[in-house]
Amino acid sequence: MVEPTAALECKIMGARGMDGSRKPQSNTQRAVAELRAMIFAGELGAGTDHLESELADRLGMSRTPVREAGLMLEAQGLVEMRPRKGLRVLALSPADMRDVYDVLTELESLSAERAAQAGYTKDDLAELAASISEMQAALDDDDRVAWAAADDRFHAELVRLGGNSRVIGIVGMMVDQVRRARALTLHMRPAPVKSCDDHRGVYDAIAAGDGASARSIHHAHRTHAKDMILGLLDKHRFHQI
Template sequence: MKSVKSISRTDEAYARLKDDIRANCLAPGHLEPEPELAARLGMSRTPVHEALIRLEAEGLVEIVPRRGARVLPISADDMREIYEILTALEPEAAACLAARQPSEKEIDPLDQATQDMTDALDKGDLDRWVEADDRFHQTLLRLHGNKRLAAFVGALFDQSHRARMVTLRLREPPIISTAEHRIILEFLRRGDAEGTREAFRKHRQRTSVELISILEDYRLPHL
């Protein structure tokens, strides 16, 4: 049986590597032997290897025998598939949440995330905007209550995050996206399931077209 210490070190290695991948500190295509990763993290190889197995299952890395771990790239085709799934699942989750008429207390974190997006735009802080945007979507899934759905969609968020961070600086400030979140929030507040579903679907479709178009036009080599 694994010790608590061993499990916690694995969790730490997983969190640190995942943060580096999401922030593009470990860029797509980066290949590094496990001993070097372990040394850089100041850990033994066992928790690092176990963390890499988890990250491979989430589609973020590929373990290459005798060579180490490679951070997987994300292509326009990858993003097209990811957004197709998000467009199918998230609007339905949001509609289910609206149908049970959530309280103002439940909606408050979504309201705060939307306000944080607005404040970030006013200050030109795109990193903070992305954090607030992620928080909105993750909070909505948490409120929906299906843990398996939240975990599955969360893995897709992680896979797409790197591409979003790069393309965000190749397009206009996300003013429209922020406004769309506010519209979704108002439909939720009114308990309008169909309005919530349609607003969320249009939001995901528009952002999908915008992001994939940039990936195709710029043909970013590091993605």
């Protein structure tokens, strides 16, 4: 079976000790997490420039971890580091989002197919099932933020189960860009009932070992999400995010 990939989680959230306890975050890890949160919340808007000294003051730390965090966020496609000018939050156009969604749709659909072919047991799929349960609970509570977090869990676990390290790496670099568009439209969209239903369908196909159905259901799911989010961006005249 495929071993979990925890590299990104360790960078952002801090590693676990040998006893399973969470080690304290370094300043760089905390800077990454807090800068990402500010970008997704719109506190650091698309196209804006920020000096390292300014961000260090806001985060209550020195410039070195802020610079290191900026380099990590640059690798994730969220910012651009410019010598002597600090950090620029990269803007994405709807056309950029369409390209990102097209790539993620193909790679995640491949992961769904490979996961179905891997012969996983229900225990192996427990994390996938738990994320769906969390999505449904959040939907019942009308908690869009909790739903989005559980949705992220589902997609990350699906890609992990696909077992292709290069796909995991590519998706990891691009998925934050989708999160930016989703965060902007999260409370504009209809209740994500269909998304929960689609995820159950993907889970059932993987559990049944039906690769073709897993791929087809997930492909249709991502395509629907792309069309809905791009439609909202167009309707509300968001030319960049």
